[in-house]
Amino acid sequence: MSTYASKIYCPSLTEYKRREARVVNIGDLPLGGSYPIRVQSMTTVDTMDTLGSVEETLRMVAAGCEYVRITAPSMKEAQNLLEIRKELRKRGCTVPLIADIHFTPNAAELAARIVEKVRVNPGNYVDKKKFQTIEYTDAEYQGEIERIRERFRPLVQICKEYGTAMRIGTNHGSLSDRILSRYGDTPLGMVESALEFLRICEDENYYNVVLSMKASNTQVMVQAYRLLVQKLAAEGLQPYPLHLGVTEAGEAEDGRIKSAVGIGTLLEDGLGDTVRVSLTEPPEAEAPVARMLIDRYTNRAAEAKPMMPLANDQLTMSNEQLKDDQAHSSLLIDHCSLPVDPFQYHRRHSHEVLNLGGQNVPRVLADISRLPQLEYADLRCVGHLYSAFLDKFQMNDLGADFIYTGQRPVPFMLPNGLKELVDYTAWLDGGKRDDHYPVLTQSEYAVAAAKHPEANFVFHNLESLTTAALEQLRHDRTAVVILYTDNAHAMPEIRRAFFRLMNFGITNPVIINRQYPEQAPEQTQLYAATDVGGLLLDGLGDGVVLSTEKLPDADQQTWLQRLDGLNQLSFGILQAARTRMSKTEYISCPSCGRTLFDLPETTAMIRRRTDHLKGVKIGIMGCIVNGPGEMADADYGYVGVGRGKIALYRGQEVIKKSVPEEAAVDELINLIREDGRWVEPVKLEEQVGA
CATH class of the missing domain: 3.20.20.20 (Dihydropteroate synthase-like)
Known part of the structure; x- marks a missing residue:
């Protein structure tokens, strides 16, 4: 074979x-x-x-x-x-x-x-x-x-x-x-x-x-x-x-x-x-939750749009190879141009534009273009907190890296480090400002006479990635692709577009763009985590932007709540795919008849006291069966070993064997403190100086 x-x-x-x-x-x-x-x-x-x-x-x-x-x-x-x-x-x-x-x-x-x-x-x-x-x-x-x-x-x-x-x-x-x-x-x-x-x-x-x-x-x-x-x-x-x-x-x-x-x-x-x-x-x-995940595929085959087979990109198999693999020929045409290893993580090679691509972690872009209005305090919904008392911003660990404002650029100075994207026509009308980065449609980009000297963001889908478009991207080191689809079979089509870029040697950074209809927030959580997370697991994607369709009667507060949810969701997906750690990770078992303490209550208690420890992984296991092995790559473990008794682990090594349950969380924190990984939590009012 x-x-x-x-x-x-x-x-x-x-x-x-x-x-x-x-x-x-x-x-x-x-x-x-x-x-x-x-x-x-x-x-x-x-x-x-x-x-x-x-x-x-x-x-x-x-x-x-x-x-x-x-x-x-x-x-x-x-x-x-x-x-x-x-x-x-x-x-x-x-x-x-x-x-x-x-x-x-x-x-x-x-x-x-x-x-x-x-x-x-x-x-x-x-x-x-x-x-x-x-x-x-x-x-x-x-x-x-x-x-x-x-x-x-x-x-x-x-x-x-x-x-x-x-x-x-x-x-x-x-x-x-x-x-x-x-x-x-x-x-x-x-x-x-x-x-x-x-x-x-x-x-x-x-x-x-x-x-x-x-x-x-x-x-x-x-x-x-x-x-x-x-x-x-x-x-x-x-x-x-x-x-x-x-x-x-x-x-x-x-x-x-x-x-x-x-x-x-x-x-x-x-x-x-x-x-x-x-x-x-x-x-x-x-x-x-399982049913909501499954039901998405009930009519998927009928709803999905057909896309070009992988072998259309370039000839990668000789007649002899096709003959050798004749028994698998129905599948090979769909796999022969596969430019990733499906069994091992490798991030797609891309060159750096601004802080996108290269060795940078994937970035979060927040689409705030449909907010009815925008004031300093509104940026809180994308993780940037404004203090009127100090007249300054403080970014939390879930602060967006970019905002897209469309035709209405922000009328005030942005927090340090936050970058703004505007529509190409707004960029031209605004005097081609250096601190605004233009977003172009593929047709605008193809004929644009004026471009930003550092970064230009271009919308593309699988269909628009023609040979001419690929050649234009190849020769423009400032271009960042915003990749989208309207195919019901969304993740595979975006993945297919990535494969096309890779098979043609295109190294421009790519931001994954997914927009969802008005639906229950939990549906958006699950669908976005699938569509974006599946790509990230294959090393595809230098950023993510999530949005929902415009609500005709939505007021300012409704939009702010929605944007806050989408921003947190973006960071949550990056963390779940192990591509950007922005908060504490809890590896907690779902409980069963072997569990020796109240898992939901204990998990909530540990979370309340440790959820500010960015990047720390804590395993919370109800019994020794789901103990040091099951929490695999956790930094610290909290494991039930008897009624009212807890064992504490550093990695897979037990440090304390029989800690009374009422003292176990304090002892866990002491263990983290001994390793120099503990930081005192900062209250919100202290963050913004209120």
């Missing part, structure tokens, strides 16, 4: 096609094939609380949950799944139940006789994680695989006998020492961890399997799923359905944005057969 075929990870990069997965039967609700993408979630009540588990399950089902997962950390919880199932059936609820297993094969074997599906984590199902590096010879490594086979085969045989489905669910943070020693902390290690177990299933002629590759880091998560699909095809394995999820996504807006960046990116390429959005909130809050 050629290098072109090795990049294939989805049915199409230019049109919406859902991957055809094998059908897996889970109770009376099949998964995969042409069946709808399913929604699932997980209970948070102690599994031994039968009625509590039943009531919570009923609330989840009422909210749209189609599969319900329940933790079974030991034999007693696995046995109690029978009582929960009986009570649900007595109440007329036939939702398929999934037993969540981590360390206990005997609990899995019992649960597989009771529920419709079991989930096993190959990272700790038969291995104990000690964070040790172990050197294996090939023979020794094969011996470990045989040891796994002997421990895992009984579960496979029980599942075959009882018609029970299985999810082999790899988590980035809980890879075994053995996998880490051979493959490192990588997407490849995640994939191989699952494939070791999957090969055993196939050897036993057991195919009722679902796969997942979860991570809190969205870049790692997306790369792992893509690589999994590619590896399944390369090894001739069955196209098993995929369960999508960003683990430990967090809460509120940040949790939704991070989930959409990871899950939405894969859904755009037709990957995924079931979705779980992991929020540190009551589980019934998760299903509506």
Whole structure:
């Protein structure tokens, strides 16, 4: 297989096609094939609380949950799944139940006789994680695989006998020492961890399997799923359905944005057969978010506009290569000009214009051109706070880098560092000011006699990127492209435009521009996080500008609230895609029956005291199962180890083992202070001198 075929990870990069997965039967609700993408979630009540588990399950089902997962950390919880199932059936609820297993094969074997599906984590199902590096010879490594086979085969045989489905669910943070020693902390290690177990299933002629590759880091998560699909095809394995999820996504807006960046990116390429959005909130809050993500694709194929195939850019394959890859020819035309590595993050090379492109972090541009009026205080909506008392501005960590004012330039001096973009005609009428940067349509740019000596912003879409337009960009080091689309299949079309720029060697910075119709704010959050985040994960984009259609009767306050939301959303997407860290990141698990404290309340308390620590990553885990491994790349960890007892971590090293819960947040702050990373929070009135 050629290098072109090795990049294939989805049915199409230019049109919406859902991957055809094998059908897996889970109770009376099949998964995969042409069946709808399913929604699932997980209970948070102690599994031994039968009625509590039943009531919570009923609330989840009422909210749209189609599969319900329940933790079974030991034999007693696995046995109690029978009582929960009986009570649900007595109440007329036939939702398929999934037993969540981590360390206990005997609990899995019992649960597989009771529920419709079991989930096993190959990272700790038969291995104990000690964070040790172990050197294996090939023979020794094969011996470990045989040891796994002997421990895992009984579960496979029980599942075959009882018609029970299985999810082999790899988590980035809980890879075994053995996998880490051979493959490192990588997407490849995640994939191989699952494939070791999957090969055993196939050897036993057991195919009722679902796969997942979860991570809190969205870049790692997306790369792992893509690589999994590619590896399944390369090894001739069955196209098993995929369960999508960003683990430990967090809460509120940040949790939704991070989930959409990871899950939405894969859904755009037709990957995924079931979705779980992991929020540190009551589980019934998760299903509506998952459904909102999924429903965007119900009519996507019919609504999307066709776009040119990738091979139209330049001839990159010889006849011999096409012949060699004849079995993959239907996909190769869509992948052969792919100028990015879908399995590893590399940022697109661009030259610097102002503070855009080059080595700069992606910038945020705020479109304030439709504000009814503009005064000093109004810039607060884009993160620039004005003090009338001191007559000066203070920018917070979410301060926009650029504002676009269209035909009405700002009538006062802007804060230091904030740059203003105006329409080309307004720039000409205003005397071609050096502190205003013109925004041109493609037709204006093609014939413009006068240009700014430093930076000129040009609107382009895929259609306007003709050979002539590309040549003009190539010879203009001042041009910045604002890339937009009106295609319902938005992210792939903008990505397609990026590929065209890259295949023609264009290095001008590019700002991603997405405009949304009037809709619920949560829809805009999820859609923008998908459209922009999916591009950022592939290293595409030097900036972002989000806007919504003009409201005919909107007053000043309505617009200010909307702009504030869009500005925060832009920074949230950049953070979720790991391309610009502007605030504290919380890697908090969604809670389950193993949780040893009130996760939502504790997360909120930690957030209140630490949300000013820009760029610091704090893991908040309800139990040791989701402890040092699951929080993977967190700087600090807060992990439940017993009732009222907390362990504190620096990275993956435990620093304090049994801190009373009432003192644990103070001790966490002391740990951050010891490392020199603590700063005292500044009150808003102190920021602006009010």
